[in-house]
Structure formats: structure tokens, C-alpha cells
Amino acid sequence: MDPIIQKIIHGFKHFRKAYFSDSTDLYARLKHGQMPGTLIIACCDSRVDPAHVTRSAPGELFVLRNVANLVPPYHPDSAFHGVSSAIEYAVRHLEVKHIIVMGHSGCGGIQTLMSEEWHDHPSEFLTRWLSLAEPARERVNTRLAGLSRELKLRACEETSILLSMENLMTFPWIRERVEEGTLKIHGWYFNMNEGEMYDYDSEKEEFLPLDDNMEFV
Numbered sequence: 001m002d003p004i005i006q007k008i009i010h011g012f013k014h015f016r017k018a019y020f021s022d023s024t025d026l027y028a029r030l031k032h033g034q035m036p037g038t039l040i041i042a043c044c045d046s047r048v049d050p051a052h053v054t055r056s057a058p059g060e061l062f063v064l065r066n067v068a069n070l071v072p073p074y075h076p077d078s079a080f081h082g083v084s085s086a087i088e089y090a091v092r093h094l095e096v097k098h099i100i101v102m103g104h105s106g107c108g109g110i111q112t113l114m115s116e117e118w119h120d121h122p123s124e125f126l127t128r129w130l131s132l133a134e135p136a137r138e139r140v141n142t143r144l145a146g147l148s149r150e151l152k153l154r155a156c157e158e159t160s161i162l163l164s165m166e167n168l169m170t171f172p173w174i175r176e177r178v179e180e181g182t183l184k185i186h187g188w189y190f191n192m193n194e195g196e197m198y199d200y201d202s203e204k205e206e207f208l209p210l211d212d213n214m215e216f217v
């Protein structure tokens with residue numbers, strides 16, 4: 001057997017032993033339904049698994065992952081809206097209390113977006129998808145034109161998180177809940193070079209290390 005698949009199967013056996021042995025009743029409860037308190041929107045990148053990074057147990061996070069953790073604006077039409085339907089389910093049916101948009105350092109999607117030639121060599125699906133973050137790219141290139149490529153990439157990774165947060169607010173039933181105070185939207189940035197998580201502080205308009213940002217509740 002392919003050792004890649006073998007490792008995955010081995011992992012599942014460990015999981016089964018941990019969660020389905022007599023000593024745990026977690027799935028005895030979860031099999032009846034889920035009540036996660038948080039929707040987390042993260043990148044597909046193999047290094048930033050939200051449940052792993054936050055040591056969350058099954059049933060705690062409703063996870064939505066896509067390339068570069070992007071959220072499209074509210075646009076109900078006849079297209080297939082995988083992202084918006086997951087958001088709708090989490091907010092209107094599961095009634096999550098928090099939405100976390102979690103970006104990260106070294107994001108391949110953002111690197112592609114920020115490369116000069118990305119429009120010249122379109123890929124079948126990625127180019128169109130990443131164009132959602134075009135406003136973030138424009139903001140960075142306009143306001144931070146003099147910065148190094150590395151700093152621009154980080155700025156674009158952070159700005160695209162803010163863009164996704166702004167786009168979340170275009171969904172009327174999200175805006176309504178945020179204004180009522182029953183739903184909070186957070187922007188997190190996982191810096192894997194530092195092993196640090198940053199939380200966006202909307203008053204200070206900057207990302208602050210989560211540990212030091214005690215107002216986060």
C-alpha cells in the first residue's frame with residue numbers, strides 16, 4: 001500500500017481508539033448533533049489546520065477552508081456558493097457566537113495574487129477565485145508601494161483577512177446579529193515563523209499578539 005495512505009489509515013485507527021473506546025463518551029454525545037460555538041474560516045494550507053492549531057476537540061469548531069481564507073460578498077444568485085452556504089448553515093442554523101477568519105504567513109494563494117504575472121498566466125479556477133482578494137492587493141500596492149516584497153506579502157495576508165471580515169458584514173443576517181451583539185467577527189493571523197497568533201484590534205487598527213490582547217473575549 002502507498003505509505004502516504006497507510007499513514008492516514010494508521011492515524012484513523014489511533015483516532016478510533018482514542019474516541020470510540022469505552023473510556024470516552026464524546027461521540028456518544030456528538031452522534032446526536034453538533035453545537036459548535038465558532039465558525040472558523042481558514043486556508044486549505046496543510047500547515048494551518050484550525051482544529052490542530054487551536055487544540056480543539058471534535059464538535060467545537062465548524063470549519064470552512066478555502067484557498068487564502070477568502071469570503072465572497074453576499075450575492076445570492078443561481079451559482080454554486082460553497083462558501084456562502086457553509087456560512088449560512090453555521091450562522092442561521094447552528095447559531096455560532098463567533099466567526100474567526102484565520103489567515104497565515106507564507107500563504108501560497110496570497111503569493112500568487114501578489115505576483116506580477118498572475119493575470120498573464122491564468123489558471124483554470126484559481127485566478128478567478130483569488131480575484132476576490134484583488135481589493136487587498138490594490139490597497140497594499142497603493143498604500144505601501146515602497147515596502148519590500150516580504151513586507152507587502154505580510155500586509156496583503158493581513159489585509160485579505162480584513163477584506164473577508166468586511167465581506168462577512170455584507171450578509172444581512174450576519175450584520176443583524178453583529179449589531180444585536182449575538183455574533184462577533186474576529187480576524188486572526190497565524191505567523192508560523194514565530195509560532196504566534198495575532199488578533200485584529202479594530203480600535204488600534206492593527207494585529208496584536210493574542211496573548212497580549214486581553215480584551216479578546
Ligand SMILES: [Zn+2]
Nearest residue numbers: 043045107108
Ligand atoms: Zn494560505
